[in-house]
Amino acid sequence: MFEMKVGIDAINYYVPKIYLPIESLANARGIEYAKLNKGLGLEKMALPDVNEDVATMAANAVLRLIASSEIHPKSIGRIYLGTESALDAAKPTASYVAGIVEGKLASKFGERALKNCDVVDLTFACIGAVDALENAMDWVRADENRQAIVVAADLAKYDLASTGEYTQGAGAVAVLVKANPRILAFNKTIGVAMMSVSDFYKPRRTYSKTELLHSAARLLGTDLSKEDGEQLLKSGEHAFWNALSDEIEIHKDEPVFDGPYSNDCYQQRITEALENFNEKEKINVLVRWSKMIFHLPYAFQGRRMITANWVEWMRESGRSNELDAELNALGLSDADDATKVKALAKSALFKSFVDAQIAQGELASAQIGNMYTASIFMSLLSMLVNANTSDEDLASKNIGFFAYGSGSKSKVLEAEVQANWKTAIGKIDLFADLAQRQPISFEEYEALHNKTLKTPLANTGIQLEKVGEEGVTLGYRYYA
DSSP states (O other), X not given: OOSSOEEEEEEEEEOOSEEEEHHHHHHHHTOOHHHHHHHXXXXXXXXXXXXXXXXXXXXXXXXXXXXXXXXXXXGOOEEEEEOSOOSOSSXXXXXXXXXXXXXXXXXXXXXXXXXXXXEEEEOBTBTHHHHHHHHHHHHHHTOTTOEEEEEEEEEEOOOTTSTTGGGOEEEEEEEEEEESOSSEEEOSOOEXXXXXXXXXXXXXXXXXXXXXXXXXXXXXXXXXXXXXXXXXXXHOOSHHHHSSOSEEXXXXXXXXXXXXXXXXXXXXXXXXXHHHHHHHSOOOHHHXXXXXXXXXSSTTHHHHHSHHHHHHXXXXXTOHHHHHHHHHHHXXXXXXXXXXXXXXXXXXXXXXXXXXXXXXXXXXHHHHOOOGGGHHHHHHHHHHHHHHHTTOOOTTOEEEEEEEETTTEEEEEEEEEOTTHHHHHTTOOHHHHHHTOEEOOHHHHHHHHTTOOOSOSSOOSSOEEEEOOSGGGTTOEEEO
């Protein structure tokens, strides 16, 4: 099954230092807190501060990875960033990350320590970093002396008072990919499923400058004639108004999305990807996989999406009698399949499966929220740290990964836990770190969301210092 072992040798992360308690959001929006907490597993929402962005979060994670694992930056041949929060439509955010990292390491390793490192962004909604991981592993398999860093970093931001608002979050996870890894060695077999759909996307919004001007005039209590509007546009001093094009394109971090449809797409794609995995290499999921790691838009997403699959796995494993006993006790032996699955999702049998194979990976998500591309990697770290704290022996156990990206694509991967996994993560105190963050008020949250807050709420390491405002520096980002 495994030839030359390639996979994750080291892992580290960065989560912003401020968060909004989900209970505060629930109270302000008139939502029952138990619906979000007990129903979806949500407790806290991580938020990047005024002076943070996806590049600072990614760079912090990479720097922590390099320091904790004593990596020489010149040994890194690739830094591939998975993100759907890119800062530019041409310049990859990974190049900003590499520049920040080089600057911070210059005193120890000299200028431009990453001069010969290949960097690029990979984007496919929430699965981009898994694509980056697969790419990096193939690159290492071609030469066992190669090393790569894959970093997943994102900001999950939704419109205020939308149905996605309570799933927001932010952060980054970085992993070192190499041969003979200490943590996970991945099977070369990967299941894939793709279908072009509209469940979630971030389009360029287009607005007419003329219509905006007339709308602004009406807000001021006056009407403009067509001729007056044209004249004002021609005479405007600001570049926004006097540009020749009448169309203004803007990008928003907040997506266009259909939550229930996205859930359906998630279920369909991961099922299809697992079928594809089985076509390539037949497995008995419940026998072969000791743990399951999911992309988690919210903490309980994985357990809610996998119930019907679990029922099939139970039957494939010769355990139909256990399911039938549960259904008989509920008087549902003759019910339709959907009713049976819904009832079994609440059974002690399913709860036992979740507790043993899924719940450990949900713990960090409950404290952070959706990290988009980074969520599946944080779920892995959450499981490993909790298992280590519980003195659980995972060596030689297999883990199944269910990755999903809206738009839509899923990949199913398998990895074997290596003998030295505890040594590799032993110094990571994830949950103590999360407990030390600073809560903010709902009013501060809304000001931060609307970008009316200008003063940082907490002290951070790497900071966005300024954004260029004119000439050839227009929009360029500077970090300190």
